[in-house]
Amino acid sequence: MQVFDHVRASGRAARAEITRALGISPGSATAATADLIAGGFLREVEDQPRESGRGRPPVALEVVPTRAHVIGVKLTDERLSAVLTDFAGTHLCEAHRPTPGHRKGTDEMVADIAALIERLLADSGVSLDAVGAVGLGVPGMVDHETGTVAWSPLLSERHVALRAVLESELGRPVEVDNDTNMLTLAELWFGAGRENADFAVVTIEQGVGMGLVLSSRLFRGSQGMGLELGHTKVQLDGALCRCGQRGCLEAYLADYALAREAATALDRPSRNLQSAEALLETLYLRAKAGDTGAATIFRRAGRYLALGLANVVQLFDPTLIILSGQRMRYDYLYADEVLAEMQRLILSDGRAPPRVEIHAWGDDAWARGAAALALAATTERLLTAA
Amino acid sequence: MQVFDHVRASGRAARAEITRALGISPGSATAATADLIAGGFLREVEDQPRESGRGRPPVALEVVPTRAHVIGVKLTDERLSAVLTDFAGTHLCEAHRPTPGHRKGTDEMVADIAALIERLLADSGVSLDAVGAVGLGVPGMVDHETGTVAWSPLLSERHVALRAVLESELGRPVEVDNDTNMLTLAELWFGAGRENADFAVVTIEQGVGMGLVLSSRLFRGSQGMGLELGHTKVQLDGALCRCGQRGCLEAYLADYALAREAATALDRPSRNLQSAEALLETLYLRAKAGDTGAATIFRRAGRYLALGLANVVQLFDPTLIILSGQRMRYDYLYADEVLAEMQRLILSDGRAPPRVEIHAWGDDAWARGAAALALAATTERLLTAA
Incomplete structure (x- = not known):
């Protein structure tokens, strides 16, 4: 192995x-x-x-790339993405499916995923039987061992045994994990991991996620559910987070946090039907055009990102931090001043601060991480059986 | 080994x-x-x-307890403590030495330590030649590999090669580490580590420290200088920390943070000559007697402790957190309401929160941790030579 x-x-x-x-x-x-x-x-x-x-x-x-196929699926609140890869992890085919932004019940979620996989297989001409396993990346608190989603911003229910339900729906082995862990696994197998034994991944999208590689292994926390950087508190009684608590880092930095201020800056009703993604795009263009209100939203988010990264350095002392996620398209978030602020917020020990790399991959990279998890499971099963 | x-x-x-x-x-x-x-x-x-x-x-x-002796030393800004232990880690003798509270130059610090060790050896009747190694626990950022203190609240200089200077002064091998790492090592070898492979130690004294054990090994961060919980930021542009930055957890929770508010609550000039320890003792008695100002200082510190612990749980997901350090005598810090607030601040995944134990050991426990580090070094040297 x-x-x-x-x-x-x-x-x-x-x-x-x-x-x-x-x-x-x-x-x-x-x-x-x-x-x-x-x-x-x-x-x-x-x-x-x-x-x-x-x-x-x-x-x-x-x-041998043809030894097995796997599917990786990444869920967001606006779309589902899936990739089919071969046994070497090479991308063969992808499919996307828009989805309504409301929190879903388990049945609706599973039906969505099954429909997406059906289309992916139809497009690629591969049959479901040839798929070794399906890996699924879910934002939120996921117990990878049991395949249970304790809490996710995408699900209306808590403690959902998503792996069991999906396995019964698809008739194939399923692996479920926190989505940032999966992206980190993709980096470990196919990206930064080829050069680095220890690194951190911080993602900013609908939420703020973190993954950590120690000695070339994914560290999920002592009991498997740590690394919830987005829900560390950066202010007592601070801004409201969609997890229901106050002062989480995510509540200053994630899409929804910026979007609720965007409504004010753009002078639009906050119950606007525009998606958070579209709203942020408008906001970004305004900021670029010199709008002070719009710029200050990104600037504050940048300072909180610097604070979050400084805390990561202070606690985990990595040599490399990879910033990832769609929001990395907004250069305010990784402007020189953000990285300079991060450095200022670290209690200096005289060494250079860790290297920060920006990997602005799309949803396919996330899905590829999910495929990596499915590959790991398939490999273990095949090798054990061999 | x-x-x-x-x-x-x-x-x-x-x-x-x-x-x-x-x-x-x-x-x-x-x-x-x-x-x-x-x-x-x-x-x-x-x-x-x-x-x-x-x-x-x-x-x-x-x-075999008589195979070698080691000395462990713990430094604070009010006193130095040392213990002599045998090869099994059993406490044989201890010595203390009060020291002026100002930040010291390296020469003054080394002279202080040498004088303490001289008294310890005189009291115990053991000769310096019989000492396998001296372990030294220093608050601040310490590079254990090189024995360099990058920053310490006790030293006026930065980047002090403390191990090299002490070895040349004493003529014996010296190990230097962050003091909380040493206390964590004492727990790993002689305390909680006998029952637990993974646990966190959080200390509150002149500063806020953290140690982490993963799979029965001390984790110091990927590059050896992580776990600086006291200098993680819990408020952007927050209270001034003695490290020179703003918003560090320590700046809301450590002795000096409470002491500067104590001056206000007790209506005394803030440049009072009383030590922080004596000031806190008075403050604690006032709070117990019903003084609202005094009580609110401890209550806020308790809330920040809860926040710090919640962040530890969110990131490291330990099964056990050990709270240690002298300040654990102040029961406001581990009152039921603090632990309840910690639990509220954790994004719940349906599991019970980690067990929290209070180990209100004195300076001797810290020194014993330093002895454990010296023991490890001595064992490795003797076994390699054997």
């Missing part, structure tokens, strides 16, 4: 490199890779020729 | 239990314990007779 994960994480890897990276004997590496090749999980390929050009090109190993 | 650590952590352990706990073969356990016995690190003792009383009593292993 470790050998397989290493090859998938690396894209391709030579046996000598596997031996070195995992600290196992050449004999163990050869035996493990032979089993994985026989089981149809890995295959040999010619590696890049060496610069010297001497001798025959060395042989490397890579994942 | 793992076998030795397991025996020390357990107090005493049978070979079968070691085999089970570490997942090693009985043969490996027998070989490792034989080496440790031959090296003078472990010894056999008769274990408690079995309840059934049949057969001869089973044999267990325990640490």
Whole structure:
């Protein structure tokens, strides 16, 4: 399993490199890779020729992409997105489905997801039977072990056994996790994780999320439900959060927080039917055009982002923070002044502050993270059965 | 090393239990314990007779306490404390030394520590040569790897290579770490760690500190300088912290934060010469006697403690939080209403909130943690040399 994960994480890897990276004997590496090749999980390929050009090109190993397919699904309050990937995590096909913005009951949510998957499969020509697992990323508090959603801004009910309900609807294995954990898993497997063993991911969309990788493993908190950065309190008795509490970081930074001030800045009734996304787009254009009220909304959000990031640095001391999510299109949020403010808010120990990278991926990246989780589950099942 | 650590952590352990706990073969356990016995690190003792009383009593292993001595030192701005322990971590002797409350230069600090250690050794009749290592717990930002203090409220200078200076002064190996990490290490080795693989320690004294144990290991942050809970920001542009920034949790909760409001409540000049500790004692008695101004200071501090703890739960999701430090004598800080407020501030996922335990140990517990760090270093050195 470790050998397989290493090859998938690396894209391709030579046996000598596997031996070195995992600290196992050449004999163990050869035996493990032979089993994985026989089981149809890995295959040999010619590696890049060496610069010297001497001798025959060395042989490397890579994942057999056709061994299984998985589906990753990402939910937001405006649309559902799904991707189909092969066993190597390569994107094959995607589908989207707009959805009404109200909080949904479990039945409505499950029907939405099933319809989306049906279209994705129809578009790609892959049958449901060929799908190893479906991974689902849900904003909110999700217990990955049990597949239960304790609370989500998208669901009208609490403590929903979403995995069980979806498995019974689809007849395929389902994995459910917090959506930011899934995006972090996508970074670990296919992005920043290839270069970094420790990093944090902070996302800003309809909410504020966080994922953390420690020693190349996803850390979900001691009991599996930590990293709720969006619901850490940054002001006693502060702004109202959609979780029902006051002073959460999210209540100063997320879409809905900006949208409720946007109504004031744009002089529109707050019960406007425009979506938060469209409202923020208008607000952003106004700010760019020099509107003071609009600009101050983004500026304050930027200061709270700086505060949240400073707290992440103070507690987790990462070398790298990845900022992600659709809202990263608004450059106010990662302007030089935001990063400078973050640095000011960190109790300096003389070192450089952590590197901050902006990955403004779309919903597909999130869905790809969900696919990564489904891949992990499928791999474990296939390898255990092999 | 793992076998030795397991025996020390357990107090005493049978070979079968070691085999089970570490997942090693009985043969490996027998070989490792034989080496440790031959090296003078472990010894056999008769274990408690079995309840059934049949057969001869089973044999267990325990640490040879006389194998080495270590010293642990804890610094505060009012006194220095030191303990001498044996190789099993048992407290043998202690010494204290009052010190003026101003920030000190490195030379003054080192002279203070050397004088304290001299008295401790004189009192105990142990020679400096018999001391395996000295562990030093310092409040502030400490790089344990290099033994450098980047910032401490006790030092007038920044980036002090305290370990190197002390080693040259004492002629013995020195380990330096953040003091709350050391207290957490004491819990891991001699306290809560015997029952819990994951827990958080939050301390309130001259500052607010945090330590975290994940899978029975101390987590210091990805780069070794995280867990600075006291300097996470809980209000943008908030109260002034002694680190020079605004809105740190510590600035609402630590001794100095309460003391500066105490001057107002007690109607005394704020440049009063009374120590913060004495001022807080007076304030506490007034609050107990029904003084509204005094009571509201503790009540607000309690609410900020609740907020800080809620943030710890939201991010790290521990099963157990240990509250420690001298200030835990003030029951306002852990009154039922504080714990109830903590629970209200956590986005509920339907589970019970984490257990909160109060360990109102004195400075000796902190020093004992410093001794634990010195023990770890001494053990590693002796075992490597053996």
